[in-house]
Amino acid sequence: MALEPVLSVSGTGVFIPGADIDTDRIIPARFMKCVTFDGLGEFAFYDVRFDEHGNKTNHPLNDPRFAKASILVAGENFGCGSSREHAPQSLRKYGFNGVIAESFAEIFYGNSTTLAMPCVMASAADIKALAAAIEADPNLIVKIDVDALRVSTSTGLDFAVKMPESAREALVTGRWDPIQELLDNESEIEKKAVELHYV
Amino acid sequence: MGKSLFQKVWDTHAVGTLADGRTQLFIGTHLIHEVTSPQAFGMLRDLGLKVKFPQRTFATVDHIVPTENQDAPQDPLAAEMMRALRDNCDDFGVTYFDLKSGKQGIVHVVGPEQGITQPGTTIACGDSHTATHGAFGAIAFGIGTTQVRDVLASQTLALEALKVRRIEVNGDLRPGVYAKDVILHIIRLLGAKGGIGFAYEYAGDVFDRMSMEERMTVCNMSIEGGARCGYVNPDAKTVAYLQGRPYVDSKNFDTTAARWLSFASDPDAVFDDIVRINAADIEPTVTWGISPDQGISISENIPDPAKSQTPGEKASVEEALAYMKLPAGTPIKGVKIDVAFIGSCTNGRISDFREVAKYIRGHQVAAGVKAIVVPGSQIVAVQCEKEGLPQIFRDAGFEWRAAGCSMCLAMNPDKLIGDQLCASSSNRNFKGRQGSPTGRTVLMSPVMVAAAAINGSISDARELFELKAEAAVA
């Protein structure tokens, strides 16, 4: 199964402030009553984008200046909470191609990588500078160079970011979905099952 | 040099190393439920794949089942999800503990109950509270739906090893301090992101003395501390709990038990980090904010953002207090509640209901408070009936419901309305978690929930139920 290598992603950005943005916030549980992931995009961040009466709040995703953003910029521990893949799926379907944050919760991180949505970690100072640059010019193009592990903007911001080597490797070599490789080891798997008393 | 349980389980289950450097890890047991599995089965069908070892996957339905008229959901979407799980299990030959089986319940209650959860194994489930099973000395963790597909298709996952932090709690817990308080205290100390990259090993005489159910309560909330999994080393209690359960090999039990125990961390195991906590420092703990690490003891005041150490902390305290509509710097004790919920995979087991039932006789839920009690599984519910517990709860003014996740995440009809404040024995106090986008959750132990229900406000259960707190040590 040949997959497209993900060497870099770019687009305009949007900054969603706050630490510990959890998966219930990214996709409230009631929208998970579905048997496919299709259609999840419109519900991303629903309860912070709309008030009780269905009116738009002043959430950054409602700001017309950031309507076309495809790079999400956030703070610490982004995606914490549930293992629901519905969270990265909803972001992906909303139109995001990459996330830059101070840190990520692990399950969210792994889920995103498997969906070819790179998540890179930047220092608090770099996030702050990037957020200010986006605020000053919403049309600014933000580029995540997955191969070189750098984030740059059309206005000259350029800083190093981090990502576990295995995730970088998986993305740049087009192995972000490991299913084929897992299946290839069938005989080893069968041996293991016997050895560990599982069959 | 000795090995930790984590290292032993990891090493024995490693099938190989993948091109990107990750380990291909064999998954001994796979648990599935209706919310995170249908898309995975869809992917299998799209790829034309089969389930590799159907006998190693077990299904149940928990998140969306109503707790009144369990098998007749009014919600067509819920009914569709139940149907999809039935069809997928039938098509792929997976065992399904459905509503008619008498064994249905929250997936993390069902696994141990059936003896499917065993020491020294790897367990994965499309649910972050899979860490619960670590109470048995298993390496158990939550996965996304694409990974559910991977396990179904190959019985393996591509993963990176975790570091191990040993958390030792020694000494005596004071009266009225429960397993729930221990884990809320740990999360408060280490933070909601403190465990990222770690497996937590819970050790020390406090965990040694805990029952298996209490250990489950602790391991359950590892993820709230950022740790993908948490475990307690298997011991004689673990073995005794499992003996005679349906999925435990009874013929070679002694050999099996010896193998289980051999996975416990060696005395000279090396850990990446060690944290030591004094049991006597732990008080009944409640949350005041919108992240599980925003907790305080019942006798403390709600934090004041003005006293924050950093601008980031100030902003998060302000955000939490604005959402929770709580006044800064005032006691948490006495805050009015609207709803009380006892249940969930954290505290929905027989011992939780027995413990609360001990104290609520002769008391009444305060006027205006809706109090609901939801057993974690049909087996727990039947056991409660045998012991006459539902009547005790009903007499005290609680509603007694059927098994499921219920108001823990409110994907069924049990939801908060508007900005109701709920004293809850569940595990997450995120914004909107209990079904209303403005609903408020305060996490605490089941006995503390009962005290709040009776007083109509957040209370110190030790005072109401005379749990004889010793004089505080100066």
Ligand code: SF4
């Ligand atoms: S009880 Fe709550 S936390 Fe546990 S599995 Fe159900 S929804 Fe998840």
